Amino acid sequence: MGKGLEALIQPYSAEKIPDHHGVDKISIRSIKPNPHQPRQKFDETSLEELTASIKEKGILTPITVQKEGNQFILIAGERRLRASKKAGLKKIPVYIIDVADDAEMIEMALIENIQRENLNPIEEAEAYIYLNNRFKLSQEKIAKSVGKKRATISNSLRLLTLPREIKESIRNGRLSAGHGRAILMMKTHNSMIGLWKKIIKGKMSVRAAEDWAKEKTSKKLELRKKVIRKVSPQIKRLEDELISILGTKVRIIYKKGSGSIEVSYFSDDDLERITEMIRSLE
Incomplete structure (x- = not known):
């Protein structure tokens, strides 16, 4: 897959872009957007500020493109490209590079955005999962490629398990990634939604949300510890007899003359063994 991720570990510069041909100036109209752009949202205020800066000082860091016929495909720098268009520039400085295939182009676009912290936490997590699914990269490999710890990648990916809302x-931007991790301390969908609403309504800090989640989860744990199963001596004796016969954990749920018997098994072979033993009792 071309030079792969190893060539992309450091932020791009004229010396580190693979197979670049120096800085060129090309028509802004000849640049096509990257179809694999991982960034989905662009802050308008930030974009306006960049536009004003470009009008005054020009583009300080060239964008990165790949030549395709008479046109160019944007690889890195969409925010600068958008701001340049808003600033009315006709030509902009670019690095023209050669990439092996679409896969390498996707990698470069993803990692450039991650390194520049242009992505919101969910977009970043989606970029990591894309690298994992599309290129079969482990969390360790992704962490090395973007210069972050494996735990950071793991925590980022956990955000994708949150409810859609x-x-x-x-x-x-209404919540931070820290708020998201605090919500993940809750164990059920409804409890997550409940804490989310509480954070939004009360404008809770991350620390306050974490403390609230810890308090709620610890109370539930204490409650579970206090719920002690009461079993009559007769039921306990029957359980022990069944355990002795079947050679596995057995639990009788007795409710005033009705109930059920739970027989545990720990593998397919174990299930088959227990089934044969029950059949032999007929």
Whole structure:
């Protein structure tokens, strides 16, 4: 896959872009957007500020493109490209590079955005999962490629397990990734939604959300510890007899003359063994 991720570990510069041909100036109209752009949202205020800066000082860091016939495909620098268009520039400085295939182009676009912290936490997590699914990269490999710890990658990916509404709040900036991790301390969908609403309504800090989640989960744990199963001596004796016969854990749920018997098994072979033993009792 071309030079792969190893060539992309450091932020791009004229010396580190693979197979670049120096800085050129090309028509802004000849640049096509990257179809694999991982960044989905662009802050308008930030974009306006960059536009004003480009009008005054020009583009300080060239964007990165790949030549395709008489046109160019954007690889890195979409925000600068958008701001340049808004600033009314006709030509902009670019690095023209050669990439082996679409796969390498996708890698470069993803990692450039991750390294520049241009992605919101959900987009970043989606970029990591894309690298994992599309290129079969482990969390360790992704971490090395983007210069972050494996635990950081793992925590980022956990955000994708949040309910849809909460992910959207993080995506649009109403919640931080820290809030998301605090919500993940809750164990059920409803409890996550409940804490999410509480954070939004009360404008809770990350620390406050974490403390609230810890308090709730610890109370539930204490409650579970206090719930002690009461079993009559007769039921306990029957359980022990069944355990002795079947050679596995057995639990009788007795409710005033009705109930059920739970027989545990720990493998397919174990299930077959227990089934044969029950049949032999007929």
